[in-house]
Amino acid sequence: xxxxxxxxxxxxxxxxxxxxxxxxxxxxxxxxxxxxxxxxxxxxxxxxxxxxxxxxxxxxxxxxxxxxxxxxxxxxxxxxxxxxxxxxxxxxxxxxxxxxxxxxxxxxxxxxxxxx
Numbered sequence: 001x002x003x004x005x006x007x008x009x010x011x012x013x014x015x016x017x018x019x020x021x022x023x024x025x026x027x028x029x030x031x032x033x034x035x036x037x038x039x040x041x042x043x044x045x046x047x048x049x050x051x052x053x054x055x056x057x058x059x060x061x062x063x064x065x066x067x068x069x070x071x072x073x074x075x076x077x078x079x080x081x082x083x084x085x086x087x088x089x090x091x092x093x094x095x096x097x098x099x100x101x102x103x104x105x106x107x108x109x110x111x112x113x114x115x116x
Contacts, residue, residue, distance in 0.1 A: 009053035016045040 023038035096103050 005053050005055075009049045012045050012049035012052070016042045016049070019045075 019038045019042040023035040023042070027038060028035040097106070
């Protein structure tokens with residue numbers, strides 16, 4: 001089902017490009033209002049293609065997803081839970097650049113207040 005939706009998406013986007021390019025390459029020579037109308041139609045196609053490609057099918061049983069249901073809930077208090085990798089405190093930056101203004105700027109960004 002996913003492959004079919006993807007194929008429809010690419011066909012719709014290809015039709016969009018075809019309409020836009022042909023409108024200003026060929027159709028404008030005969031009728032500018034027709035070329036503008038083709039561009040308006042081409043403008044509507046991408047959102048419709050995205051909606052078609054991203055909709056859930058009847059076989060998508062998201063309400064009883066086994067991956068989500070099999071995960072046990074962590075019942076420990078928040079303070080006792082292990083921190084994710086990005087929440088761990090970073091070691092202080094000790095390397096200096098040698099430039100006083102640059103070092104003060106880095107200290108300010110790192111949250112240090114080393115007044116000299």
